Amino acid sequence: MRVCEALKSLVDFFARKSIETPKTDAELLLAFVLKCKRLDLFLNYERELSKNELELLRRLSVRRGHREPLQYLLESVDFFGQTLKVDARVLIPRPETEELVYQIQQRLQGRVVQKGLDLGTGSGAIAIALTALGCCKQMVAVDVSPEALDLAYDNAAENNLTERIRFVCSSWFEKVSGTFDFIVSNPPYLTEKEFQEAQPEVRVFEPKSALVAAEDGLKDLKQILKDAVEHLIPGGFVVCETGLNQHKILKEYAFQCGYKRVNSTQDLTHRERYFWAWLN
Numbered sequence: 716m717r718v719c720e721a722l723k724s725l726v727d728f729f730a731r732k733s734i735e736t737p738k739t740d741a742e743l744l745l746a747f748v749l750k751c752k753r754l755d756l757f758l759n760y761e762r763e764l765s766k767n768e769l770e771l772l773r774r775l776s777v778r779r780g781h782r783e784p785l786q787y788l789l790e791s792v793d794f795f796g797q798t799l800k801v802d803a804r805v806l807i808p809r810p811e812t813e814e815l816v817y818q819i820q821q822r823l824q825g826r827v828v829q830k831g832l833d834l835g836t837g838s839g840a841i842a843i844a845l846t847a848l849g850c851c852k853q854m855v856a857v858d859v860s861p862e863a864l865d866l867a868y869d870n871a872a873e874n875n876l877t878e879r880i881r882f883v884c885s886s887w888f889e890k891v892s893g894t895f896d897f898i899v900s901n902p903p904y905l906t907e908k909e910f911q912e913a914q915p916e917v918r919v920f921e922p923k924s925a926l927v928a929a930e931d932g933l934k935d936l937k938q939i940l941k942d943a944v945e946h947l948i949p950g951g952f953v954v955c956e957t958g959l960n961q962h963k964i965l966k967e968y969a970f971q972c973g974y975k976r977v978n979s980t981q982d983l984t985h986r987e988r989y990f991w992a993w994l995n
């Protein structure tokens with residue numbers, strides 16, 4: 716089978732499986748199998764696939780047909796300029812979270828702070844991006860899942876950042892001591908209903924414990940806001956990525972916790988998705 720034929724049959728197959736972006740997925744998967752850039756596919760349209768390449772392509776396309784996320788098949792994702800390994804141990808970092816990193820970078824206005832904390836680090840995406848961007852000298856990256864932390868550590872090692880990021884296995888602040896210039900978290904915040912309505916890629920393949928929180932998605936966000944009070948330096952801030960329609964409750968709760976100032980910022984689709992709070 717030639718590249719052009721493989722591409723056509725992949726696109727048709729993915730479309731039949733109701734995959735949202737059949738052409739993109741087909742091109743990225745074929746480029747992965749052929750170990751080439753996506754663009755190179757079009758320069759090698761007539762190239763014959765070897766038996767081994769065909770076999771690998773067949774296996775991966777069946778998995779994609781079952782709606783396993785493309786990033787798990789490609790085993791990596793680009794996040795704010797870093798290449799991160801991802802697999803079923805961790806949530807796939809999202810563009811919304813890149814936007815959160817960008818907004819933190821903007822908020823720091825070029826200052827390099829001493830110490831940041833990333834709660835629920837998953838693949839390590841936020842901690843790695845902020846450290847690589849030079850936003851802070853040191854970061855502590857926490858997750859309750861030892862499997863996720865193993866992967867996050869590998870990602871930090873790949874990006875030469877293990878000297879600057881310390882990984883801690885802890886349920887939120889349980890094993891965290893000290894104070895931080897900022898605390899960032901993208902915690903589980905989906906409601907059970909939102910999770911049940913999600914695409915199979917999310918519902919079937921990503922770790923549910925990374926996505927869903929009790930109390931209408933608010934339990935972990937509230938816990939983080941409450942406990943962060945003890946771990947911020949004067950002038951420091953906590954910022955969390957949130958679900959939709961959670962900011963009114965979070966604002967009231969933050970004031971109850973003792974925060975003096977809060978702010979909500981929007982994602983690229985103009986929805987309130989990032990909740991910020993300061994003690995002074």
Ligand SMILES: C[S@@+](CC[C@H](N)C(=O)[O-])C[C@H]1O[C@@H](n2cnc3c(N)ncnc32)[C@H](O)[C@@H]1O
Binds near residue numbers: 835857
């Ligand atoms: C939405 S994912 C975010 C992953 C990563 N920070 C990102 O933005 O791609 C939430 C993460 O929080 C972790 N988590 C869930 N409950 C936790 C808890 N009680 N303490 C620490 N981490 C927790 C999950 O294991 C998961 O890695």
